[in-house]
Amino acid sequence: MLDQTRLRGDIPAYDDPTRPTPVFLDSAGSSLPPRIVLDTTIAHLRREAEVGGYRAANERLDDLAAVKSAIGTLINADPSGIALSDSSSRSWADFFYSVPLAPGDRILISGSDYASNAIAALQRARAAGAVVEAIPSDESGQLDINALGELLDERVKLVSLVHAPTNGGLVNPVAKVTELAHEVGALVLLDACQSVGQIPLDIIEFGVDALSATGRKWLRGPRGTGFLYVRPELATTMEPQRLDLHSAEWTGPAEYRLAADASRFEFWECDVAARLGLGAAVRYLLDLGPENVYAAVAANAAHLRAELPRIPGVTVRDLGARHSGIVSFTVEGVESTAVRDRLTGHDITVTVSHARSTLLDMSARRLDSVVRASPHCFVTVAELDRFLAAVADLAPGR
Numbered sequence: 305m306l307d308q309t310r311l312r313g314d315i316p317a318y319d320d321p322t323r324p325t326p327v328f329l330d331s332a333g334s335s336l337p338p339r340i341v342l343d344t345t346i347a348h349l350r351r352e353a354e355v356g357g358y359r360a361a362n363e364r365l366d367d368l369a370a371v372k373s374a375i376g377t378l379i380n381a382d383p384s385g386i387a388l389s390d391s392s393s394r395s396w397a398d399f400f401y402s403v404p405l406a407p408g409d410r411i412l413i414s415g416s417d418y419a420s421n422a423i424a425a426l427q428r429a430r431a432a433g434a435v436v437e438a439i440p441s442d443e444s445g446q447l448d449i450n451a452l453g454e455l456l457d458e459r460v461k462l463v464s465l466v467h468a469p470t471n472g473g474l475v476n477p478v479a480k481v482t483e484l485a486h487e488v489g490a491l492v493l494l495d496a497c498q499s500v501g502q503i504p505l506d507i508i509e510f511g512v513d514a515l516s517a518t519g520r521k522w523l524r525g526p527r528g529t530g531f532l533y534v535r536p537e538l539a540t541t542m543e544p545q546r547l548d549l550h551s552a553e554w555t556g557p558a559e560y561r562l563a564a565d566a567s568r569f570e571f572w573e574c575d576v577a578a579r580l581g582l583g584a585a586v587r588y589l590l591d592l593g594p595e596n597v598y599a600a601v602a603a604n605a606a607h608l609r610a611e612l613p614r615i616p617g618v619t620v621r622d623l624g625a626r627h628s629g630i631v632s633f634t635v636e637g638v639e640s641t642a643v644r645d646r647l648t649g650h651d652i653t654v655t656v657s658h659a660r661s662t663l664l665d666m667s668a669r670r671l672d673s674v675v676r677a678s679p680h681c682f683v684t685v686a687e688l689d690r691f692l693a694a695v696a697d698l699a700p701g702r
């Protein structure tokens with residue numbers, strides 16, 4: 305069980321006692337960081353201003369290394385398999401663009417893959433003479449394992465699997481996908497952008513070849529942070545598509561040597577303050593206990609999923625047998641953007657997920673957009689009820 309008083313006390317956004325607490329339901333967008341994240345980041349920016357960025361970074365080399373250790377602990381990976389980056393898409397692309405592709409090769413993407421991943425797949429397929437094919441979903445809306453089995457053959461070089469999509473509560477199976485893909489020699493790249501930080505996950509159990517994640521969402525780290533996990537065998541053998549003097553060493557006039565681990569997927573320059581902030585965020589989560597956090601997120605999301613359908617005109621749009629903390633819905637006769645804007649007027653933050661972000665799934669369901677409410681563990685039931693009352697106020701029955 306989490307201590308709500310401590311959780312709330314740790315959040316600078318709730319510091320002002322004269323202001324009614326804002327209802328924050330956008331951890332799938334960019335969450336509210338705990339104070340330690342803010343303090344760590346700002347303290348380092350101040351130190352950079354005092355002594356310059358290089359000396360400031362040199363003073364924190366151990367702490368920077370500890371960022372990868374903390375991430376490794378969180379996902380059960382060796383830190384040598386972690387490459388830090390500035391976003392989930394960057395990490396995803398760093399791996400994806402480094403997978404060799406030849407004419408006739410096939411790339412499989414899941415039905416609710418994120419637009420950035422699909423666009424990159426289409427671009428590479430066009431350049432290489434490869435093809436991109438979507439894996440059908442089953443009747444629950446999650447990736448159809450049987451259909452995947454039928455699609456797989458030796459020409460499939462990579463399966464792009466989204467763990468939890470951006471536009472709803474679906475959670476896709478992972479271990480079975482990996483097992484099937486590996487039977488034909490295909491790599492599995494897991495987009496865990498919406499799951500890392502809310503759903504406890506174990507990279508060994510998943511068996512994926514690579515995983516991408518972001519810092520600012522459920523992990524509650526600073527913006528402009530993310531990471532890539534690469535399976536140890538690949539982290540030491542795969543040649544990244546782009547290199548600099550950090551990912552490789554210039555060893556002779558015509559020679560270079562790749563870094564010995566996943567840092568071959570990193571460039572030298574980075575936002576050190578943000579990375580230290582990310583480390584603080586991951587340690588904060590580890591301290592709370594990822595299982596406790598998930599239990600609280602799941603309970604909040606379940607409350608919304610139970611109550612929203614009671615409001616006339618409101619339809620919950622979540623797919624899948626198992627659910628994440630993202631609750632998606634539409635309100636009959638009211639545009640999703642109007643729902644968002646009217647809620648903002650009550651200091652309630654939700655976002656809208658548009659069809660263009662998850663085109664295949666949204667077109668199949670003939671949805672232009674959904675409202676996305678994503679309550680983290682720190683949101684109280686009273687706040688959820690304020691949100692429900694505000695939605696009821698704008699629903700068509702009123």
Ligand SMILES: Cc1ncc(COP(=O)(O)O)c(C=O)c1O
Nearest residue numbers: 391392393418469470497498518
């Ligand atoms: C499922 C999913 N994948 C990838 C991304 C991209 O993350 P980033 O903006 O950190 O690159 C998002 C962002 O919303 C997402 O929801």
